[in-house]
Amino acid sequence: xxxxxxxxxxxxxxxxxxxxxxxxxxxxxxxxxxxxxxxxxxxxxxxxxxxxxxxxxxxxxxxxxxxxxxxxxxxxxxxxxxxxxxxxxxxxxxxxxxxxxxxxxxxxxxxxxxxxxxxxxxxxxxxxxxxxxxxxxxxxxxxxxxxxxxxxxxxxxxxxxxxxxxxxxxxxxxxxxxxxxxxxxxxxxxxxxxxxxxxxxxxxxxxxxxxxxxxxxxxxxxxxxxxxxxxxxxxxxxxxxxxxxxxxxxxxxxxxxxxxxxxxxxxxxxxxxxxxxxxxxxxxxxxxx
Numbered sequence: 001x002x003x004x005x006x007x008x009x010x011x012x013x014x015x016x017x018x019x020x021x022x023x024x025x026x027x028x029x030x031x032x033x034x035x036x037x038x039x040x041x042x043x044x045x046x047x048x049x050x051x052x053x054x055x056x057x058x059x060x061x062x063x064x065x066x067x068x069x070x071x072x073x074x075x076x077x078x079x080x081x082x083x084x085x086x087x088x089x090x091x092x093x094x095x096x097x098x099x100x101x102x103x104x105x106x107x108x109x110x111x112x113x114x115x116x117x118x119x120x121x122x123x124x125x126x127x128x129x130x131x132x133x134x135x136x137x138x139x140x141x142x143x144x145x146x147x148x149x150x151x152x153x154x155x156x157x158x159x160x161x162x163x164x165x166x167x168x169x170x171x172x173x174x175x176x177x178x179x180x181x182x183x184x185x186x187x188x189x190x191x192x193x194x195x196x197x198x199x200x201x202x203x204x205x206x207x208x209x210x211x212x213x214x215x216x217x218x219x220x221x222x223x224x225x226x227x228x229x230x231x232x233x234x235x236x237x238x239x240x241x242x243x244x245x246x247x248x249x250x251x252x253x254x255x256x257x258x259x260x261x262x263x264x265x266x267x268x269x270x271x272x273x274x275x276x277x278x279x280x281x282x283x284x285x286x287x288x289x
Contacts, residue, residue: 002069009070010155013062017147018176021058025050025179033184047185055140058176059147066151082150085220092217096227100209103259104234107251114242128240133233141228148173148207149214149224162211162273163264170207174200189249198249201257206231208260208271215272231256 005012028034028050032041042050067075108114148169156165180186181196189195210224217223231252239246246252263271 005066006069009066010152010159012069013059013066013147013151014172016062016065017059020061021054021176022179024054024057028185029179029182034182044185047183051180052139052143055143058143059145059151060143063147063151079146079150082219082221083146083225085218085222088217088220088223092213092220092223093226095209095213095216096223096230099259100227100230100256101234101237103255104231104252105238105255107255108238108242108246111248111251113247114238114244125240129233129237132236132240133229136232136236137225137229140232141225145210145224145228146221149210150219150221153211153214154219157211157215157273161269162215162271163208163269166208166211166271167204169211170204171200173207174203177203187245189247191247195249198253202249202253205253205256205260209256209263211273212263212267212271215270215274 027038028042028047030037032039033047064076064079067079071078152169152172153165156169159165160168180188181190188199190199206228210227213227214220214224235246235252
């Protein structure tokens with residue numbers, strides 16, 4: 001098995017990421033708050049734990065395992081170094097910390113049906129938003145991005161044009177979420193078919209921007225984690241300031257699509273990727289395909 005995976009590390013990563021997450025999520029998805037195949041109902045604490053386990057058992061564990069198989073101990077050391085690589089040009093921090101949250105949230109200022117100011121105001125809201133940034137950071141981006149942009153992206157870019165690689169990874173990333181659409185607790189709008197299309201556009205647009213961010217920051221996993229978190233946190237901020245759940249994915253999808261188009265135009269279609277695209281650890285050793 002290890003020999004097979006070493007020959008097809010990218011395929012192995014995707015298979016393990018889907019299997020790990022979907023298997024871990026299965027008790028939740030099959031419970032009463034999912035498709036109801038199982039008779040029990042999980043408390044919120046169990047749902048939260050299963051959700052986290054699914055993300056760790058999926059892209060994170062798959063990336064770590066495949067890095068060990070394909071690149072050995074040196075690759076694993078580089079994997080952890082990229083997780084804390086913070087010395088990048090300031091413009092990439094601007095993209096991760098400011099532009100991504102802004103693009104996600106700005107459309108909701110003009111969306112009908114949102115009563116701004118309905119939530120509580122003042123210092124309490126600022127404290128809530130600050131605490132939520134840390135909570136959301138640990139609740140998804142840390143588990144996902146080492147796999148999607150840390151492991152898969154540079155390998156896809158070795159085979160495909162950067163734009164095609166970003167598109168493919170975005171679609172795969174969106175499909176990976178499929179079991180969560182079966183659950184009641186997952187906080188993503190899906191009350192009508194158009195919301196599924198909006199979510200696909202959102203995730204694919206995010207993939208273009210994250211590819212630009214990853215390539216520009218020399219494959220700093222830390223930066224793409226911050227960028228991913230900015231999107232999640234911005235959606236929480238909209239809910240907090242509006243005092244209601246976000247029931248429409250379209251404003252975020254349109255805002256991120258605009259930023260994705262800008263990324264393609266500014267980078268002249270390369271999304272910051274040099275040709276040929278190296279593995280993120282290639283600077284210190286020869287990388288295997």
